[in-house]
Amino acid sequence: MMRPAEVPILEAEELHTYYGASHILHGISLSIRAGETLSLMGRNGMGKTTLLRSLLGLTPPRRGTVKIHGRDMTGAPPQQIVRQGIAFVPEDRGIFPNLTVRENLIMAARPGPTGRRDWDLTRILDTFPRLAERMSNMGNHLSGGEQQMLTVGRALMTNPDLLLLDEATEGLAPLIRKEIWSVVRTIRQSGIAVVIVDKDIKALLKLADRNIILSKGRIVYEGDSADLAAKPEIHTRYLGV
Numbered sequence: 001m002m003r004p005a006e007v008p009i010l011e012a013e014e015l016h017t018y019y020g021a022s023h024i025l026h027g028i029s030l031s032i033r034a035g036e037t038l039s040l041m042g043r044n045g046m047g048k049t050t051l052l053r054s055l056l057g058l059t060p061p062r063r064g065t066v067k068i069h070g071r072d073m074t075g076a077p078p079q080q081i082v083r084q085g086i087a088f089v090p091e092d093r094g095i096f097p098n099l100t101v102r103e104n105l106i107m108a109a110r111p112g113p114t115g116r117r118d119w120d121l122t123r124i125l126d127t128f129p130r131l132a133e134r135m136s137n138m139g140n141h142l143s144g145g146e147q148q149m150l151t152v153g154r155a156l157m158t159n160p161d162l163l164l165l166d167e168a169t170e171g172l173a174p175l176i177r178k179e180i181w182s183v184v185r186t187i188r189q190s191g192i193a194v195v196i197v198d199k200d201i202k203a204l205l206k207l208a209d210r211n212i213i214l215s216k217g218r219i220v221y222e223g224d225s226a227d228l229a230a231k232p233e234i235h236t237r238y239l240g241v
């Protein structure tokens with residue numbers, strides 16, 4: 001089944017999200033097209049994670065709409081949203097500590113929403129040679145970097161159209177970070193759309209087609225990497241660099 005290319009994978013309109021009485025997102029609208037890489041930037045606490053959680057229905061917005069492949073999914077439970085071809089790599093990693101690397105990967109396997117199965121175990125192990133060496137290790141006997149790769153590997157096993165990555169390189173050694181960035185480039189080249197939150201602005205600018213900056217739950221900047229790189233005043237004002 002082919003989909004018309006002009007329908008965005010995901011389209012959010014006027015999202016307002018709260019934690020109890022705290023109003024966190026104040027009318028966020030964005031759309032993500034097939035194969036596009038979008039960075040989400042902003043200082044700590046500006047709402048990046050909350051936005052990803054709102055798109056996934058984990059922290060449902062109180063107002064606004066979320067459409068996936070043109071279908072209104074507002075208010076749908078997260079398991080139904082991810083079935084539309086969205087995969088999430090959360091900040092705190094999501095692996096089963098008492099299962100092996102192989103079991104963790106195999107459990108996540110499923111075709112994408114259009115039946116696509118091009119990310120299988122073989123391709124994952126080609127992409128992450130470190131995981132190939134650790135196939136029978138338990139999830140909790142992996143280094144932080146290996147756990148992160150396993151989390152990304154599990155996400156890819158679902159053959160998503162869109163991958164949401166929240167601080168995938170956080171707390172990792174420089175060499176492992178480099179490997180993660182290289183994997184993100186591979187994912188991008190494979191045609192999967194990516195939304196990525198990270199503190200490494202330089203790496204984001206190299207990778208992203210488009211960048212969005214959040215401040216206090218609002219979009220304060222949107223532009224391509226050449227434009228953002230040429231605006232140091234935006235960096236100073238909203239990114240603190």
Ligand SMILES: Nc1ncnc2c1ncn2[C@@H]1O[C@H](COP(=O)(O)OP(=O)(O)OP(=O)(O)O)[C@@H](O)[C@H]1O
Pocket residue numbers: 019022024042043044045046047048049050051
């Ligand atoms: N479960 C929660 N309950 C109440 N407030 C929360 C909760 N989670 C986050 N917040 C608040 O919501 C705001 C946005 O947080 P969020 O985690 O989305 O920001 P962020 O931009 O992702 O920052 P960080 O890089 O620190 O994760 C912050 O003020 C935070 O304190």
